[in-house]
Amino acid sequence: MTDTTNATRSGDVWILGATGRIGSAVAARLAAEGLDPVLVGRESDRLRKAAAELGAKVVIADDIDTMAAEISRHRPSVVVNTIGKYAETATSIAHACLPGGHYVDLAADLTAVPRLLDLRQEAAAADSTLVTGSGFGVLASEAVVVKLCEGRPTPAAVRVDALSSVASEGGAMGAAYAASIVDAIAEGGRAYAGGRLVKTRLGADPQHLTLPDGQTVKSAGAPTAELLAAHEVSKAPTVTVTTALAPTSPVVRVVLPLAAKLLSIGPVRRFVTRQMAGAKMKLAPRPRRHSWGHAVITWPDGTRREGWLRADDGMDYTAAAASEVAARLARGEGKPGAYTPAACFGADVAVAAGGTFVLDD
Ligand SMILES: NC(=O)c1ccc[n+]([C@@H]2O[C@H](COP(=O)([O-])OP(=O)(O)OC[C@H]3O[C@@H](n4cnc5c(N)ncnc54)[C@H](OP(=O)(O)O)[C@@H]3O)[C@@H](O)[C@H]2O)c1
Structure with a gap:
């Protein structure tokens, strides 16, 4: 430079x-x-x-x-x-x-x-x-994709999982966090298919993962930028993303489409965001020992590689x-x-x- x-x-x-x-x-x-x-x-x-x-x-x-x-x-x-x-x-x-x-x-x-x-x-x-x-969001999974793709041809498909573990400091949820949850419900999930960004359901592709340290975590699809980063660095035509922050309970996933419809109404969305922003979160230790970024990559010849990035508290x-x-x-x-x-x-x-x-x- x-x-x-x-x-x-x-x-x-x-x-x-x-x-x-x-x-x-x-x-x-x-x-x-x-x-x-x-x-x-x-x-x-x-x-x-x-x-x-x-x-x-x-x-x-x-x-x-x-x-x-x-x-x-x-x-x-x-x-x-x-x-x-x-x-x-x-x-x-x-x-x-x-x-x-x-x-x-x-x-x-x-x-x-x-x-x-x-x-x-x-x-x-x-x-x-x-x-x-x-x-943690973006880097932890993007880095695994870059690492696994080093010196290799363009893969056919990539899945990344963002599995952060964060201690809660308690207090109000806050406007920014509340808005990100409401936006995710209203917008639904995203994926790349045939090289194009397409809409999917929030909570699609649910995973029950066993982590390298033996703990387990559930995750599911959500509209997060890990998806875009994984696509940019791999150039794979098929890319999906899941996150441990997405809803994984079958009951919640059934009501999500209705919630998304309601939240598409501006005043409803603003009211719900305000209510959530003021909601009190409990002081709590982080739910798992480590935060993990994860990627599973498949090449056109059938080769499959999997990798993780281990960190401690996501924050x-x-x-x-x-x-x-x-x-x-x-x-x-x-x-x-x-x-x-x-x-x-x-x-x-x-x-x-x-x-x-x-x-x-
Ligand atoms: N990518 C990831 O993995 C990741 C992880 C964690 C956090 N984040 C993001 O990073 C951001 C910061 O998180 P945080 O937990 O540090 O938030 P935070 O504790 O709420 O801090 C926000 C800071 O921004 C200031 N601020 C907010 N709005 C402002 C405005 N309009 N004008 C001037 N200052 C303003 C606040 O100042 P005052 O003290 O004056 O209010 C405060 O200093 C959030 O957007 C969060 O989503 C990303």
Whole structure:
């Protein structure tokens, strides 16, 4: 990558949403690596306290437009967007990083991730690297696909399973999480068939998997960006995805089509989202020892390979993955364009973030 545009950049790494669970962990990790995180967010004691603890600078910005304007003005080297609502926030923040600045987010849905990847030509022309999906969601299964496909021809079919295990901190569910569940029910599942993205049922293709550590987990189809990433890195015409977050109970799966119809009515959808956002979640340890990304790949000659990526708590892994991607971009190791993490850096980035491959051979 040429240094002409970066020469005028500050060298700082900005963390948007630095008071949040992931943002605060990313800031602490980057500071521990000797980088200069700048904490960006709404004015609050929490933001000031977090910055004081790290000896970090603060940029106050109350909304997305102000954040984008401050990025254009100060020209940080890397921006890590942990605010969420990526379908709304990601492209305007990413645009503000051009030319020459780099961008990282943790999107994992099928609206935000393709929108960001659509900026690939603009980013390449501006000598910037944009990396979306830099969390357990996307990276853990994408990396297994990249690993299993290394040096091999295009496979016929890929199935990925995203099996995160996350401790619940208790408290309200929150608007972003509630909206992602409601959206998934309303939109149904997705798959690639004959190279084209097609609609499937939410909860399709239910799996009852025995994990390499002997524990078991159920998963089923949902509209998540692991699907798109697996398709992009493998080029397989048939790709399916399941997640441990999807409903697997037969009773729930029967009522889902009716729920989807009701949630297609705007006011109903908004009411249900509000009610769910306020619902209290119990404090609970993570349900399984490890989080796992999993891929099963079949080639046209019948060869079949299976692999896993083992991580611990899915949230901790997400913070580690975003930090690893941001640190690599800060060191100038990216390549111009827009990518998911393993498509940009190779499968090794998932190991550098603390994951371990368990492959069938
Ligand atoms: N890909 C994956 O595997 C993965 C895993 C985990 C999380 N995620 C995603 O990562 C995102 C962050 O998760 P989290 O658990 O860290 O969330 P969180 O704890 O709720 O933190 C969100 C942060 O964003 C800030 N924020 C939200 N809306 C804002 C706005 N309009 N203007 C300015 N600041 C705003 C909040 O600031 P205030 O303190 O001022 O409210 C807070 O600092 C979520 O979208 C989540 O879905 C992805």
